[in-house]
Amino acid sequence: MRVVSGTRKGKQLKAVPGHSTRPTTDKVKEAIFNMVGPYFEGGVCLDLFAGSGGLGIEALSRGADKAIFVDRDGKAIQTIHENVKICEFEDQSEIFRNDAERALKAILKRELTFHRIFLDPPYKKQQLLKLLEFIQAEDLLEEDGLIICEHGSEIVLPPIVGQLVQRKQEKYGMIAITIYERQ
Template sequence: MRVVSGTRKGKTLKVVPGNSTRPTTDKVKEAIFNIIGPYFDGGMGLDLFAGSGGLGIEALSRGAEKVIFVDMDGKAIQTIRENVKTCEFEDKVEIYRNEAERAIKALIKRELAFDIIFLDPPYKKQQLLKLLELINENNLLSESGTIVCEHGSEILLPDNVGKLFKQKHETYGIIAITIYKF
């Protein structure tokens, strides 16, 4: 796994040891950023279920100003720290070991709004709809922001979740990407 483009293009990223996480492939990562970007002029990102941190690090490499990484797995948190250090992004990140819903509630209290939110929960514990509802109800997405949902291709997400609407849906084998905006 590597950084596909931007200021850290080609940097190799470690994957989380074991099989508790499923890293986003370089092909899917490149497709995601071709849809949503491909580059950013600053902005704040949130990488929930961050795993190795590949999506958030890619956003930083492509110009995001800051990314908050959240994962419940201790090995994932350690891997994110190592990958952030490898890419020399320590001053542009916050890393938290927390459950996604609790993390969202903590972020609501900070009154933050994100320009890009990556949601890549474990496919077997699919909770995207609940998370999208929380993000919508609590205005965690900036007005021009984008939510990227990565999920199993058998999952079909609704066209609208409150004020959020499905902008795009693409399938890559067993993986699907659904993009939401206001």
């Protein structure tokens, strides 16, 4: 695993030890960022179910101002800290050990909104629709923001969730990427 492009291109990232997480492959990560515009002019991103932190770190490398990383696994949190340090993004990162729903409720209290939200939950415990509905209802996505969902290719997400409209969907073997934008 490595940073694919941007200011930290080529930096090797550590994987979370064990089998509790499934890292996004470099090929899929590159495809995601090609779909959402390869580089960013600032903005804050949220990497929910962050695992090793690869998606949020990639966003920082490509120009995001700040990334908030959330995962409930202690080993994942430790790995994110290590990867953020390797890439020298400590000042642009916030890392929280929490489950997704509690983290989103805590974010609400801070009145934050996001330019990019990465949702990569465990495939077997699919909760993407519930998360999309919450994000939409609580207005956590900026007007020009995108939500990037990584999920099993057998999962079919609805074309519209409130004000969120599916912009694109691509399949890469057993993995699918679905991107939503605010209408």
